[in-house]
Amino acid sequence: MNIMEHIAILVVITPLFGAFSTPFVSLAGKKAADIWVGIFSGLTFVFSILLGLKVLRSGIVIYTLGAPEPAIATVDYNGLIFPVRILLEVDALSALLALVISLIGFFAAIYSWRYMEHDTGVEKFYTLFLLLLTGMLGIVLTGDIFNMYVFLEIMSISAYALVAFRKETFEAVEAGIKYLVVGSAASTLILLAVAILYGVYGSLTIAQIAHLIEVSPSPLIWGALALYLTGFILKAGIVPLHMWLIDAHPAAPSSISALLSGVVIKTGAYAIIRIFFTLYGVEVMNRALIGWIIVVIAVITMFVGGSLGLIQQDLKRLLAYSSVAQMGYIALGIGVALIAFNTTAGDAGLVGALFHLLNHAIMKGMLFLIAGVILHQLGTRNINEMGGLIKKMPITSACFIIGGLAIAGVPPFNGFVSKLILYEASAMISPALAVIAIISSALTLGMYLRVIQTAFLGRAPETLKDIRDPPASMLIPIVILAILIVIFGILPSLPVDSIITPAVEAVKNQASYLSAVLP
Amino acid sequence: MVFGIETGFGYWDPLIWVVLFVLMFIGGYLIAKYAAQRATPFRADELESEIFLSGWGETVEKDLRFPSKHLYWGFRKALESAWYRSAVEEHSGILTTYIFWIVILLLILMLLIAFGGAM
Incomplete structure (x- = not known):
């Protein structure tokens, strides 16, 4: 078997197989389950890299399930040629997201070894963890709107259960139930949108529907777009549907918080990009109107996240508000790209949005892992009960300071570069947008300086005597992510030229996405 | 190795910032070292070690946390x-x-x- 021929499906079924085999492996003990999950999340990461390389080398990868030739998506029925099977369609955008998801997933798995050592039911945790990975990877790799919904539900249901995993605390159960209710409402809206598109066009394949929308746009598709957008705005944690995130992300175990804030909400942003630019296509829609709707929502999101994060006393809650603000930046880039499509400003908006998506996944993934270390060692999330941590845990503290400054957009870290691109892109649409984005960055800086000043600098309280940097399996993922923050800040052209620009080209080139499936 | 990047309408070169950061760290370290040599040693056992808050003697350390x-x-x-x-x-x-x-x-x-x- 040529592994590269089946690489797209391997990225999805590797964590899926790992998920269902983990309960059996865990019969041999927790150590065996730890290693098993490490192997499967590591393999998923390796396969994602191979998939990315294949896409960069030879263009869009098609994998049709059950077809004699997986690379051919269509069937010939009495001379009528159309796609009918479940298929994965991987362009550079999908490959970028798969890489980010599997990277953060792998580090979160390694981190969980020691972080979850005092918890019971770890085999269930690992099963849900790998199912969460499967769902996210499926969403970004599929070329079929119904499968996107199915994978969305796999991701969401795993996430609900993982948020409520520590069921002995009231906070976790309450947050899990709230997330379940609003998440199910969003999923229902998305399913309704799928039903409308299927009812109108009789197909579920993204490329086929996109082609039919181009040929004969029905008035009903705009209702479906509103349903899609509402559903994915909630999944992305964008204002005004961000409130579940503030409950869910702090209540989850920290390795799951890292996944939720780092990558789960990014699947919502991915879906919005995919629906606007590929499924509908910019030619048929009123780009100015829809772009400005996204921009207005983005601006409100940045301000709400930044200003409310500034007054939080709970470290994980503060990080959750910061995630809301950063999703605003990503949405701003998407909105600008819609308004000024195929211009320098539009291209910069897309580069900024996708680069910030990558950067935020790394930064917020690391910051939540550090919050977990602090919670693990100190037993509190209250910033006021911390102090002088830099003397007790110097490596962890240095990583937090790097991450905090990076996310606030302080040069020379990676967050600054992606924000600078977004400031410039939005300034070309309206200078007021750039001003608001800069003010929101100042709020984020204020938020993180407060944590750095109170928790890491100054004098340690009497109660914090026996604390130190965490064990290697928890520290190494944090340090690697901090190194990535610095490298992507000093050498921004490295990720931008190699993975961001191809993804931007893929987003802009709807025709190549369609022609890869349709003859 | 390319350090800079086109930002759409301009160019960003982080190398200058990195050099500036390194110079600031070296400068800060040298000032701190110089100050440590020149400063009068702190005498913990004398009156100057006691904390006063607006004229009130403050003895409980944890109360001073902000x-x-x-x-x-x-x-x-x-x-x-x-x-x-x-x-x-x-x-x-x-x-x-x-x-x-x-x-x-x-x-x-x-x-x-x-x-x-x-x-």
Whole structure:
């Protein structure tokens, strides 16, 4: 078997197989389950890299399930040629997201070894963890709107259960139930949108529907777009549907918080990009109107996240508000790209949005892992009960300071570069947008300086005597992510030229996405 | 190895910042070292080690901790009536509020996109 021929499906079924085999492996003990999950999340990461390389080398990868030739998506029925099977369609955008998801997933798995050592039911945790990975990877790799919904539900249901995993605390159960209710409402809206598109066009394949929308746009598709957008705005944690995130992300175990804030909400942003630019296509829609709707929502999101994060006393809650603000930046880039499509400003908006998506996944993934270390060692999330941590845990503290400054957009870290691109892109649409984005960055800086000043600098309280940097399996993922923050800040052209620009080209080139499936 | 990047309308070169950071660290270290040599040693057993707060002797160390919520007190106070009071009330954690906002957003998007989304 040529592994590269089946690489797209391997990225999805590797964590899926790992998920269902983990309960059996865990019969041999927790150590065996730890290693098993490490192997499967590591393999998923390796396969994602191979998939990315294949896409960069030879263009869009098609994998049709059950077809004699997986690379051919269509069937010939009495001379009528159309796609009918479940298929994965991987362009550079999908490959970028798969890489980010599997990277953060792998580090979160390694981190969980020691972080979850005092918890019971770890085999269930690992099963849900790998199912969460499967769902996210499926969403970004599929070329079929119904499968996107199915994978969305796999991701969401795993996430609900993982948020409520520590069921002995009231906070976790309450947050899990709230997330379940609003998440199910969003999923229902998305399913309704799928039903409308299927009812109108009789197909579920993204490329086929996109082609039919181009040929004969029905008035009903705009209702479906509103349903899609509402559903994915909630999944992305964008204002005004961000409130579940503030409950869910702090209540989850920290390795799951890292996944939720780092990558789960990014699947919502991915879906919005995919629906606007590929499924509908910019030619048929009123780009100015829809772009400005996204921009207005983005601006409100940045301000709400930044200003409310500034007054939080709970470290994980503060990080959750910061995630809301950063999703605003990503949405701003998407909105600008819609308004000024195929211009320098539009291209910069897309580069900024996708680069910030990558950067935020790394930064917020690391910051939540550090919050977990602090919670693990100190037993509190209250910033006021911390102090002088830099003397007790110097490596962890240095990583937090790097991450905090990076996310606030302080040069020379990676967050600054992606924000600078977004400031410039939005300034070309309206200078007021750039001003608001800069003010929101100042709020984020204020938020993180407060944590750095109170928790890491100054004098340690009497109660914090026996604390130190965490064990290697928890520290190494944090340090690697901090190194990535610095490298992507000093050498921004490295990720931008190699993975961001191809993804931007893929987003802009709807025709190549369609022609890869349709003859 | 290329350090800079085109940002759409300009160019960003982080190398200058890195050099500046390194110079600032070296400068800061040298100043701290110089100050440590020149400063009069701190005598913990004498009167100068005692803490006074507005003329009141303060002996309990933990009481001097400065809670982080006071850090942006002025900013928060200035925006209290205009923004923070209503924003905090809205983030009450009550599930029906979350559903309310889903319905409101869906209505707005339906009106805007369903009637104005087409080219």
